[in-house]
Amino acid sequence: MSNGFMTIEMLGTFAGLVAAVSIIVQFTKSIVKNKFGDAYIRLYTLIIALILTFIFAKPGQGIKGIALTVVNSVVVSITSIGSYEVISDPKAMKRKYKD
Numbered sequence: 643m644s645n646g647f648m649t650i651e652m653l654g655t656f657a658g659l660v661a662a663v664s665i666i667v668q669f670t671k672s673i674v675k676n677k678f679g680d681a682y683i684r685l686y687t688l689i690i691a692l693i694l695t696f697i698f699a700k701p702g703q704g705i706k707g708i709a710l711t712v713v714n715s716v717v718v719s720i721t722s723i724g725s726y727e728v729i730s731d732p733k734a735m736k737r738k739y740k741d
Contacts, residue, residue, distance in 0.1 A: 648661070648662065653698040653699075655699075656717075656721075659691070659694055659695060659698065659699060660718055660721045660722050660725065662694055663687060663690050663691045663694060663718055663719065663722040664722045664725060664726060666690050666694075667683070667686065667687050667690055667722065667726075671683060671686075674686045684719075684723060687722055688715065688716065688719040690719075691716070691718040691719040691722065692711075692712065692715040692719075694718075695711050695714050695715040695718060696715075699711070701714070
């Protein structure tokens with residue numbers, strides 16, 4: 643385990659991106675929640691993941707690189723959300739929304 647702060651190299655990894663997204667979202671979530679509500683937190687998490695992934699984890703050039711970065715951002719976002727739910731309230735009862 644590292645004994646220092648987060649580095650650029652660490653942010654280029656999957657675990658580093660998930661940690662950074664989780665920390666940023668948890669630190670700023672109350673602002674988004676108060677203004678827009680609970681439903682927008684997942685979208686907010688995806689936006690943060692997109693920004694960080696485009697900055698720190700560039701897999702390639704052109705349209706394929708952009709598409710891969712977007713897919714990676716979605717995976718980072720889902721992992722960040724899932725890890726928060728597992729840690730914060732593992733026995734939470736989820737309700738299903740009706741369309």
